[in-house]
Amino acid sequence: MMFRCRRNPKVCRGQGKKSYEMTALLATTLGSFLTPFMGSAINIAIRSIDDEFAVDTVTLSWINMSYLLAAAVFLVPFGRIADIYGRKKTFIYGILVYTVSCIFSAVSLSAIFLIFSRILQGIGGAMIFGTGVAILTSVFPMEKRGKALGINVASVYSGLSRSSPFRVNNHCYYAMETER
Numbered sequence: 001m002m003f004r005c006r007r008n009p010k011v012c013r014g015q016g017k018k019s020y021e022m023t024a025l026l027a028t029t030l031g032s033f034l035t036p037f038m039g040s041a042i043n044i045a046i047r048s049i050d051d052e053f054a055v056d057t058v059t060l061s062w063i064n065m066s067y068l069l070a071a072a073v074f075l076v077p078f079g080r081i082a083d084i085y086g087r088k089k090t091f092i093y094g095i096l097v098y099t100v101s102c103i104f105s106a107v108s109l110s111a112i113f114l115i116f117s118r119i120l121q122g123i124g125g126a127m128i129f130g131t132g133v134a135i136l137t138s139v140f141p142m143e144k145r146g147k148a149l150g151i152n153v154a155s156v157y158s159g160l161s162r163s164s165p166f167r168v169n170n171h172c173y174y175a176m177e178t179e180r
C-alpha cells in the first residue's frame with residue numbers, strides 16, 4: 001500500500017522540500033523581524049503622539065505598554081490554539097490581525113483608539129511569536145533546525161536594533177530643536 005499525502009504530494013515524496021523550507025523560513029523570519037521592529041518603533045513617535053493628542057504621561061505609557069501586555073497575556077493561549085487548529089492558519093491570522101491593527105494605529109484619531117489598536121497589535125504579535133518557531137521546528141529536519149532557528153532569532157534582534165538609529169536621530173533632532 002502506497003502512502004499518499006493529501007496536501008502536497010511533492011513534499012511527501014521528498015520533492016520540493018527545500019522550497020517549502022525556504023518559504024517557511026522567509027515567512028517566519030519576516031514576521032519575526034517586523035513585529036519587534038514595529039513594537040519598538042512606537043518609541044520614536046511618542047513625542048509626536050504627545051503633541052498630536054495632548055495626553056498625559058500615564059496615557060503615553062499605556063500606548064507603549066499595551067502592546068507588550070497584550071502580547072505577554074496571549075502568547076501561551078495562542079500557542080495552544082495553534083497546536084489544536086493549525087500553526088499555519090494561526091500564523092496567517094496573526095499576520096492579518098497585525099496588519100489591520102497597524103493600519104488602525106496609523107489612522108487613529110484619539111489616544112484611546114491608538115491604545116486599542118496597540119492591544120490588537122499585541123494579539124497579532126502573540127499569534128506570530130507563538131507559531132513562528134513551532135513552524136520552523138516542524139518544517140526543518142534536525143540537522144538544519146539550528147541554522148533556521150538562528151536566522152529567526154537574528155531577525156528578531158535585528159528588528160529590535162533597527163529602530164535604535166532612528167531613535168537616536170530623533171532625540172538629537174529634538175535636542176537641536178530646543179536649543180534654537
